[in-house]
């Protein structure tokens with residue numbers, strides 16, 4: 001039994017989720033370094049409760065709330081859209097809500113009152129146009145939400161990107177990859193014929209390999225840049241399933257948030273502006289139909305970082321450090 005007085009650790013939250021959904025062990029959280037990860041393929045649950053464009057998938061909120069058994073009704077739904085009234089507060093500038101205003105203007109009305117904020121903003125200008133609202137400035141919204149969230153509170157942000165923000169406002173503690181499965185409203189194939197990904201390392205990769213193999217049988221091509229690890233999943237889904245296994249002829253510099261990752265040591269010690277390449281263990285796995293054994297080749301890594309890219313990365317770093 002958890003009471004308000006108890007402070008839950010991240011592990012407690014992961015355990016609370018696992019207890020609430022023992023029937024979906026593959027959706028449970030795992031720990032890698034400082035962060036929690038989960039992979040939610042909502043599948044049969046993906047029946048939206050309302051016809052509102054962009055409405056939450058059915059049961060998505062039940063899953064999120066399972067991690068926060070300690071917050072009760074002290075929850076703010078930012079960008080609440082069609083969410084009906086309930087034991088929580090809502091903020092939406094265009095839909096009925098307890099706070100019918102822009103999320104950015106909340107700090108002018110309340111202080112740091114909510115231990116949990118769940119935000120579902122428009123993801124693009126085209127999405128915002130559907131709500132007849134201007135596209136948000138994500139950085140400004142994150143700063144505003146920090147002012148209305150209790151110290152040690154949490155923000156669950158549903159989006160296609162994790163926005164730029166000040167480290168004084170938010171510390172990242174976890175990632176949930178939310179995927180819609182096949183035979184539902186939006187399988188991957190609905191968005192195109194081919195996907196490219198450089199997924200975060202960890203157990204997530206194993207699930208992605210299995211999914212890519214499954215989807216390739218349905219005609220969806222996946223191209224994945226992965227660390228070379230001869231795991232069970234590698235044997236089961238790459239050595240038996242992938243079309244190509246390509247070895248890179250040079251190191252690849254990671255890109256994050258639209259800019260290359262900088263070699264901070266070279267910058268701080270020697271004033272040199274250079275990229276920070278991945279370890280020389282990157283392989284490219286291509287799924288294109290299901291194959292008994294993959295073909296093997298070398299991939300000539302193209303020039304993928306220019307001086308201008310590095311300068312943009314340096315500008316971004318200055319902003320984040322400031």
Ligand SMILES: C[S@@+](CC[C@H](N)C(=O)[O-])C[C@H]1O[C@@H](n2cnc3c(N)ncnc32)[C@H](O)[C@@H]1O
Nearest residue numbers: 054055056079081082092093094102103120131
């Ligand atoms: C993705 S929808 C949210 C849908 C919601 N999760 C649901 O289940 O219905 C985004 C919502 O953000 C609202 N919105 C857009 N910009 C906003 C802003 N700056 N402040 C508050 N609400 C905003 C839109 O009116 C829209 O209802």
